[in-house]
Amino acid sequence: xxxxxxxxxxxxxxxxxxxxxxxxxxxxxxxxxxxxxxxxxxxxxxxxxxxxxxxxxxxxxxxxxxxxxxxxxxxxxxxxxxxxxxxxxxxxxxxxxxxxxxxxxxxxxxxxxxxxxxxxxxxxxxxxxxxxxxxxxxxxxxxxxxxxxxxxxxxxxxxxxxxxxxxxxxxxxxxxxxxxxxxxxxxxxxxxxxxxxxxxxxxxxxxxxxxxxxxxxxxxxxxxxxxxxxxxxxxxxxxxxxxxxxxxxxxxxxxxxxxxxxxxxxxxxxxxxxxxxxxxxxxxxxxxxxxxxxxxxxxxxxxxxxxxxxxxxxxxxxxxxxxxxxxxxxxxxxxxxxxxxxxxxxxxxxxxxxxxxxxxxxxxxxxxxxxxxxxxxxxxxxxxxxxxxxxxxxxxxxxxxxxxxxxxxxxxx
Amino acid sequence: xxxxxxxxxxxxxxxxxxxxxxxxxxxxxxxxxxxxxxxxxxxxxxxxxxxxxxxxxxxxxxxxxxxxxxxxxxxxxxxxxxxxxxxxxxxxxxxxxxxxxxxxxxxxxxxxxxxxxxxxxxxxxxxxxxxxxxxxxxxxxxxxxxxxxxxxxxxxxxxxxxxxxxxxxxxxxxxxxxxxxxxxxxxxxxxxxxxxxxxxxxxxxxxxxxxxxxxxxxxxxxxxxxxxxxxxxxxxxxxxxxxxxxxxxxxxxxxxxxxxxxx
Numbered sequence: 001x002x003x004x005x006x007x008x009x010x011x012x013x014x015x016x017x018x019x020x021x022x023x024x025x026x027x028x029x030x031x032x033x034x035x036x037x038x039x040x041x042x043x044x045x046x047x048x049x050x051x052x053x054x055x056x057x058x059x060x061x062x063x064x065x066x067x068x069x070x071x072x073x074x075x076x077x078x079x080x081x082x083x084x085x086x087x088x089x090x091x092x093x094x095x096x097x098x099x100x101x102x103x104x105x106x107x108x109x110x111x112x113x114x115x116x117x118x119x120x121x122x123x124x125x126x127x128x129x130x131x132x133x134x135x136x137x138x139x140x141x142x143x144x145x146x147x148x149x150x151x152x153x154x155x156x157x158x159x160x161x162x163x164x165x166x167x168x169x170x171x172x173x174x175x176x177x178x179x180x181x182x183x184x185x186x187x188x189x190x191x192x193x194x195x196x197x198x199x200x201x202x203x204x205x206x207x208x209x210x211x212x213x214x215x216x217x218x219x220x221x222x223x224x225x226x227x228x229x230x231x232x233x234x235x236x237x238x239x240x241x242x243x244x245x246x247x248x249x250x251x252x253x254x255x256x257x258x259x260x261x262x263x264x265x266x267x268x269x270x271x272x273x274x275x276x277x278x279x280x281x282x283x284x285x286x287x288x289x290x291x292x293x294x295x296x297x298x299x300x301x302x303x304x305x306x307x308x309x310x311x312x313x314x315x316x317x318x319x320x321x322x323x324x325x326x327x328x329x330x331x332x333x334x335x336x337x338x339x340x341x342x343x344x345x346x347x348x349x350x351x352x353x354x355x356x357x358x359x360x361x362x363x364x365x366x367x368x369x370x371x372x373x374x375x376x377x378x379x380x381x382x383x384x385x386x387x388x389x390x391x392x393x394x395x396x397x398x399x400x401x402x403x404x405x406x407x408x409x410x411x412x413x
Numbered sequence: 414x415x416x417x418x419x420x421x422x423x424x425x426x427x428x429x430x431x432x433x434x435x436x437x438x439x440x441x442x443x444x445x446x447x448x449x450x451x452x453x454x455x456x457x458x459x460x461x462x463x464x465x466x467x468x469x470x471x472x473x474x475x476x477x478x479x480x481x482x483x484x485x486x487x488x489x490x491x492x493x494x495x496x497x498x499x500x501x502x503x504x505x506x507x508x509x510x511x512x513x514x515x516x517x518x519x520x521x522x523x524x525x526x527x528x529x530x531x532x533x534x535x536x537x538x539x540x541x542x543x544x545x546x547x548x549x550x551x552x553x554x555x556x557x558x559x560x561x562x563x564x565x566x567x568x569x570x571x572x573x574x575x576x577x578x579x580x581x582x583x584x585x586x587x588x589x590x591x592x593x594x595x596x597x598x599x600x601x602x603x604x605x606x607x608x609x610x611x612x613x614x615x616x617x618x619x620x621x622x623x624x625x626x627x628x629x630x631x632x633x634x635x636x637x638x639x640x641x642x643x644x645x646x647x648x649x650x651x652x653x654x655x656x657x658x659x660x661x662x663x664x665x666x667x668x669x670x671x672x673x674x675x676x
Contacts, residue, residue: 204448204570206577228445229465254455265457 002120005155007168007194008297020293020343021094022137031058033072034140038132039385044072045112056112077130079108081144084124094136101158106130106144116142117158121150133162133383136293136343138336154381163383164302164345167192169244172235174199174226174281177207179356180306181249183369184376188247189216191377194298197239199224201231226250226277227269236284244292246285247304247376250277253358257319270324278305278331286335290342302345302380305332306372309350309393312400315411336385347385349376352392365391425672432675437650439639439669440490441566447638448574449488450608451581459485462666486664492656493610493625493635497663500630507632509662516634517655519601521558521671522550523645526584530563534575536584537612540593550647555599558636558652561586565606566640575613585612588623595631602634604652606642610635636669645671 011017027035037044047054048062049069061068084104090096104118106128114130122128127147135141143159154165171188175181176198188196196219203223214221222239225231226248252273254266261267282303289300310318311325329348336346353359355366367390375389388397399407428434441447449461462484468474487493495501496508506512524546530536538561543553553559563584565573575582585607586594594600603610603624610624620626628635636654651672656665 202446202448204574204576205451206571225445228461228463230445263457265460269458269460 001150002152002156004152005160005168005297011296017292018097018294018296020136020290020299020341021097022341022343023092023094023135023139023141025135025137025139027139028058030060031140033058034132035134035138037072038134038140040387041379041382041384042074043077043130043132045075045110046070047073047075054108054110054112056114075108075110077108078147079106079110079114079128079130079144081105081118081122081124081126081128082107082113084118084122098157098161104144106142114142116144117162118144119146119153119159120156121146121153134345134385135162138340138345138385164245164347164380165191166245166377166380168194169298169301170195170197170242171245171247172197172199172222172224172239172243172285174224174246174248174277175250176200176213176221178249178251179209179369180251180354180372182209182213183373184247184249185213185216185219187370187373187377188245189218191381193218193245195220195242197222197243199226199235201225201227226280227272229280232280232284236288240285240288241292243285243289244298244300245302245304245380246281246289247306248278248281249306250274251306252324253318253321253354253356255318255321255358255361257316258323261320267320267324270321271327274324275327275331278328278335282331282335282338286339289344290339293343300342300344302347303335303339304347304349304376304380305329306349306351306376307332309352309388309396310411312350313396313404313407313411316413345383345385347376347379347387349379349387349389350393350397351389352396367393428675429672435673435675437641437644437671437673439636439641439645439652439671440667441638441640443482443484443489443666446570447489448570448608449485451574451576459487461485462488484666486659486662486666489666490636490638490640490669491664491666492654493629493637493664494656494662495629495632495634496661497635498622498625498629500626501632504632507629508659509656509665510658510660512634514655516601518651518653519556519558520554520648521560521604521645521650521652522553523560523562523642523647523650525562525647527562527564527643530565530584534582534584535612535614536563538584538586538590540590543590543593546647553594553598553600556601558601558604559594559598560604560636560639560642560645560652561606562642562645563606564643566638566642574608579614580616581608581613583607583613585610585615586624587612588618588620588627591623591627595627595633600633602636603628604636604639606637606639608638610637635664639669641671645673649674 045054048067050067051065053064082105086100086102088100102118107113122144128144130142131145171193173181173184185196185198224235250273252270292300308325310322311329314322351367353362353366355368379387388394443462449459465481467479469478494509495504501507611622615622653670656667
């Protein structure tokens, strides 16, 4: 059984903060098939189109029939741990300071034998589930998990290196004025965060849900306006050194296209909130987070962007909004590269229309703020990087993969 | 008279320098946090004040500090030109760049409603109230400002904005009072400490927003988000209120100064 994580004690201010490191992460282009699956939380291996052989590690041709039609496909992840060993020393600086570290060989029911990390609750000879995860450096790795969930299994130190579990961490929800911000505050409080900082802009303006928000356990209301550089900087000066997860809930949703809109005032607001806002948060909070990627149990771990799935393909009915979301997505990709050396994950969460007032006239299916918040927490617990929430988001993703041009035409209506 | 000696003007400068004439700053500092007017969110919104550093003795400019700022024409202490309102849209010289510059200097009547406003956030300035004020302090002169002292500028922002579920609750004039000031007293303009020149519930008046409708309809001006009105006498202060010269601008943040005879 996994030793349950202890609430971290206050740090000794005389001790140097451990600097973040991450394991060697170069992968071949083909092996990035695993990265893609791991980023989205799927277990996929290469499966030969011609002879159905499932194989690992990634190769450009089938080891059995030499076919080059070897796409990554969802595969049964169950198997048996054949053998294990404990590594006690390493020349790799990341593992060197984390030994002893157990690794083992799993024989998957689907065929291949795979060398992977192993969870503390797994013993040689047992049935296991192999899970595909991203390590601290964002590279895909396998970990053998117990056949069935065990108590406190998420607290396993090896597994926790590959996830961004909010438990005992301190989160900043950047905008608590919206239903999504408030749902997020509730979800992170329930997930065991030590502090849930919730940013409020223009505190002189009352907003629905204000009183309930203040009553949520461990919620601390802080002044924060992502459109105001000074406000963002001041909040980072105040609390930036102890924020482990940022969830950017600042939104600006208005219907209307590019030509159909009258002027650029609203578009400027959209860009200010969604693009410059993200940039301000990144500049103010990013460097401290990157420096705290290995800072114990409550190390800095994730920067979460909430994005319309129409960041990936414009929806002309909400065309200018889609464009601002696309800008935000592009910035998030850059931030991902910038935070990677600190082992801090940038998680992009895509969703379709929300069940909120700004999508009032849009027919269902819609994503409720509570469902979105739950999905974000679960994705952090799993350590994902790209998350699609709800039917519309899944649908757009699938259609985009199949034929982007068709999707463009279809969204044009 | 016709040949006012030049020394009067220079004398004034000397008296300003010596402190015999007191200069009172009626301007709120332009800050990011200061409340701006709130419209229903589907309307276009007045941008609040924002500041972005260009450089601060750093790699972006080693020896100098400067900022870009952005702000609506109607944020912070600001001036309303007649073109701001539909009733004043066709008047000549109705924008900040075409208003005659002499109109940026005028005497002020300061109507103290601070006690009434403290007791009632929805205090309405009426004609009888103004008539009673005139009995005490003298007639409001043509071409003079009327400034409404409510001490609203001293309130914390939430109270200052007065936002509730049914809109803002801040003091202001009723339609008859504004009409009377324009038609019976021929005033220069109307100034307040609150976010707008109108009553917080002024959109329910007839006409809606009377301080905007009547004042701007007759080519008069507005000043809002003023402060330090409590340092002005009921009569006798001279107001300097020159807005930025924005091409066809409907208003502008500005520095409003009052000259007051020293004690």
